[in-house]
Amino acid sequence: MEVVIVPDAKAGGELIAEGIAGLLRRKPDALLGVATGSTPLPIYDALISQVRSGAVDASRARIAQLDEYVGLPAGHPESYRSTVLRQVVQPLGLPESSFMGPDGSAEDVQAACEAYDRQLAEAGGVDLQILGIGTDGHIGFNEPYSSLASRTRIKTLTEQTRIDNARFFDNDIEQVPHHVITQGIGTILEARHLVLLATGEGKAEAVAQTVEGPVAAIVPASALQLHPHATVVVDEAAAAKLKHADYFRHTYANKPAWQGI
Numbered sequence: 569m570e571v572v573i574v575p576d577a578k579a580g581g582e583l584i585a586e587g588i589a590g591l592l593r594r595k596p597d598a599l600l601g602v603a604t605g606s607t608p609l610p611i612y613d614a615l616i617s618q619v620r621s622g623a624v625d626a627s628r629a630r631i632a633q634l635d636e637y638v639g640l641p642a643g644h645p646e647s648y649r650s651t652v653l654r655q656v657v658q659p660l661g662l663p664e665s666s667f668m669g670p671d672g673s674a675e676d677v678q679a680a681c682e683a684y685d686r687q688l689a690e691a692g693g694v695d696l697q698i699l700g701i702g703t704d705g706h707i708g709f710n711e712p713y714s715s716l717a718s719r720t721r722i723k724t725l726t727e728q729t730r731i732d733n734a735r736f737f738d739n740d741i742e743q744v745p746h747h748v749i750t751q752g753i754g755t756i757l758e759a760r761h762l763v764l765l766a767t768g769e770g771k772a773e774a775v776a777q778t779v780e781g782p783v784a785a786i787v788p789a790s791a792l793q794l795h796p797h798a799t800v801v802v803d804e805a806a807a808a809k810l811k812h813a814d815y816f817r818h819t820y821a822n823k824p825a826w827q828g829i
């Protein structure tokens with residue numbers, strides 16, 4: 569696992585967008601896994617700027633959703649499908665057909681989950697998966713104690729996550745669904761490159777446990793330690809509880825120039 573400490577969220581977004589641009593130059597039809605939440609927005613802003621300036625061609629990129637609420641009416645502005653369309657797919661000028669995600673309104677949710685895992689595999693697998701992290705260490709919507717081998721499935725949100733996400737629902741926790749579909753941790757680990765961005769002091773404890781703690785289901789993001797190519801990008805505030813911050817800074821500062829993230 570590589571840990572990169574950047575000055576702020578904007579720098580983190582630019583670094584990751586540069587990595588995505590490099591991927592798209594090597595593989596124009598790369599399948600990019602995207603996360604929702606506030607944290608990845610600087611990545612999308614930087615990538616959209618690169619595309620608009622002509623620095624990178626994303627016209628053949630494909631986009632895959634990480635997770636979804638269950639039971640929101642189709643087209644609900646806070647469904648993750650609507651969110652990814654608004655924040656990533658449309659600004660990149662991509663057709664909706666380039667975008668895949670689990671069906672949160674399916675009658676048979678389990679079948680929809682299994683169908684999504686198959687769809688990801690048939691698409692050749694995710695090339696680069698962007699991840700955020702919950703304050704409790706969740707990735708996607710894999711809450712603490714999720715199986716580290718889990719596949720895409722329905723999950724029940726913790727009260728903390730519903731509180732954290734109420735800001736997207738008029739600060740009314742009653743509007744936040746209890747159930748979600750999320751790529752499982754086993755599914756996420758199949759992506760070729762995992763890139764987790766964490767910013768702000770509220771993520772410092774989760775980051776320290778993810779990076780320096782044991783691999784444990786209580787901290788789902790710690791499963792990144794099992795991945796052969798995982799990059800954790802943190803700003804100074806989110807790095808505040810890392811005991812080995814100096815080591816990570818030293819290693820990154822001395823990284824060969826030709827190696828991207």
Ligand SMILES: N[C@@H]1[C@@H](O)[C@H](O)[C@@H](COP(=O)(O)O)O[C@@H]1O
Binds near residue numbers: 604708729
């Ligand atoms: N399912 C999403 C996660 O993918 C995201 O990482 C997390 C943190 O969001 P934020 O980046 O807004 O803190 O929120 C939700 O739970």
